[in-house]
Amino acid sequence: MNTPNEYPGPDLQAPPQRDPDDVTRALPHAIGPEKSLLSSMLQEPQEFIGIAVEEKLTADHFYQPSHSALFGFLVELFNAGQEIELVSLVQRLLDRGLLNRVGGPAVLTDLYTYAPSPGHFRYHMKHVKDKFVLRSIIQNSNEAIAEAYDSPEQVEELLDTVEAKIMAIREGAVIQRTPTTKEAVNRVIENFQRRCAGERDSRGITTGFEELDRMCNGMKPGDMFVVGARPSMGKTSFMMNVVEHVCITEGKPCLVFSAEMSRDQVIDRLVFSRAKFSLSQHFPGQTPVKGDLQRIQRSALETAAAKLFVDDSPGPSVNFIRAVARRYKREHKIEFIALDYLQLCKSLSKQAASSREREISEISAGIKGLAKELGIPIMILAQLGRKAEERGGSRGTGKPRMSDLRESGSIEQDADMVGLLYRDAYYAESNEEKEANAGRAQLDLAKNRNGQTGVIPLTFIAELMRFESGPPAQEEQVEMFAPKPPRSRFDD
Numbered sequence: 001m002n003t004p005n006e007y008p009g010p011d012l013q014a015p016p017q018r019d020p021d022d023v024t025r026a027l028p029h030a031i032g033p034e035k036s037l038l039s040s041m042l043q044e045p046q047e048f049i050g051i052a053v054e055e056k057l058t059a060d061h062f063y064q065p066s067h068s069a070l071f072g073f074l075v076e077l078f079n080a081g082q083e084i085e086l087v088s089l090v091q092r093l094l095d096r097g098l099l100n101r102v103g104g105p106a107v108l109t110d111l112y113t114y115a116p117s118p119g120h121f122r123y124h125m126k127h128v129k130d131k132f133v134l135r136s137i138i139q140n141s142n143e144a145i146a147e148a149y150d151s152p153e154q155v156e157e158l159l160d161t162v163e164a165k166i167m168a169i170r171e172g173a174v175i176q177r178t179p180t181t182k183e184a185v186n187r188v189i190e191n192f193q194r195r196c197a198g199e200r201d202s203r204g205i206t207t208g209f210e211e212l213d214r215m216c217n218g219m220k221p222g223d224m225f226v227v228g229a230r231p232s233m234g235k236t237s238f239m240m241n242v243v244e245h246v247c248i249t250e251g252k253p254c255l256v257f258s259a260e261m262s263r264d265q266v267i268d269r270l271v272f273s274r275a276k277f278s279l280s281q282h283f284p285g286q287t288p289v290k291g292d293l294q295r296i297q298r299s300a301l302e303t304a305a306a307k308l309f310v311d312d313s314p315g316p317s318v319n320f321i322r323a324v325a326r327r328y329k330r331e332h333k334i335e336f337i338a339l340d341y342l343q344l345c346k347s348l349s350k351q352a353a354s355s356r357e358r359e360i361s362e363i364s365a366g367i368k369g370l371a372k373e374l375g376i377p378i379m380i381l382a383q384l385g386r387k388a389e390e391r392g393g394s395r396g397t398g399k400p401r402m403s404d405l406r407e408s409g410s411i412e413q414d415a416d417m418v419g420l421l422y423r424d425a426y427y428a429e430s431n432e433e434k435e436a437n438a439g440r441a442q443l444d445l446a447k448n449r450n451g452q453t454g455v456i457p458l459t460f461i462a463e464l465m466r467f468e469s470g471p472p473a474q475e476e477q478v479e480m481f482a483p484k485p486p487r488s489r490f491d492d
Helices: 031-043 045-054 065-079 086-095 105-112 118-150 155-171 181-196 210-216 235-249 263-274 290-305 318-332 356-374 410-414 431-436
Strands: 224-229 254-258 308-311 336-340 378-383 417-423 440-448 454-461 466-469
Touching: 031 045, 031 065, 031 105, 031 118, 045 065, 045 118, 065 086, 065 105, 086 105, 118 155, 155 318, 210 440, 210 454, 224 235, 224 356, 224 410, 235 254, 235 263, 235 308, 235 336, 235 378, 235 466, 254 263, 254 318, 263 290, 263 308, 308 318, 318 356, 336 356, 356 378, 356 410
Parallel strands: 224 378, 224 417, 254 308, 254 336, 336 378
Antiparallel strands: 417 440, 440 454, 454 466
């Protein structure tokens, strides 16, 4: 019987020293538990290889190269539904030219006769995984040290890279296998069946605007939803209405990046908008009526109980946004992020310093990558250029287009959905025209990767800084015969 660190065969000498800076110490490893796992898999392949696959054990977890090669081959045979026994296994390895890589017939026989206790399989598997984590930490730390010496000026980018690697180790992202097409199809069909049954979790995160939710079926994990508008159109109000619905009505943890308003201003707007109380029409020293006070108190209690996190750092970099979002995802399981707004963010790369368009492109791509990485939707506000106003006029001729997104066409390319917010009354040239268009607003869903596009009528209540579903009440009489989904009305 060979001792744990002595193996016959060309690839099975003492485990290789993989740390070039410290040849006196081998990286963390557990040869005995590795042998135990492989022995159990060889003796009872259907049971123990199945457990290993379910627990996402991969060839990378094995420190000994021969063990890694053997495990990969066993999983390949298992997935193909082929019988696994010693004689045919040796022949298959020989036919594939892999016999020497796993140590030869003697090592296979040794593993067969190793005879571990089957009850210790999961314990040994955890031991092997733990050693892999330690090796990953050492490897990433060595790489970070080398990069810190080689690129001392790229501090923010290096910090972001190191953090991403450590987070990947924590969450096991480095070792997760890619799902097969069959598994993806099964998930699609299961989700479709839940949707047909009317289950709530078959949709993405809803916005609270019925027509928008119908057209996009909710905001999906990994989606980037860009809401563009000219200044004073109410895009921050629209975003906060969505945040209110997600974090208070739906009870989902949310993170808001507000580069323009302070944390207190964000909460102030949320509390009084939800209470449907107009601060702009309230005089100092005036006591609100009992009904107003009750609504304010109820709104304050609901907002205080919500899992809402606000970061009001001015001019955040995309690296900063990623770092904060990862931490809140890890610690608070956030399910939605809102960012106000894109053009106030920064990118600290060298390439971005030479071109504003390149900087916006990097920020846009970074936010989209973050949405995919965290598996949650991100709503991001964006400023539109002056082209819409230069087209002139209200009542349609000056309405925004996707091409009006300022400084970069990559925003519309990266986005899964693009909504353009517009209010006729803002461009009214007379009091009569302003009164006629009072409250009328629309969100033009100009891009929707996973559904239809079109104009969504909204009502803007200026004194409350609040949007509601559907056109203003006076317009519903005119359009009463047009087919519409049910609308929510502003009614206390």
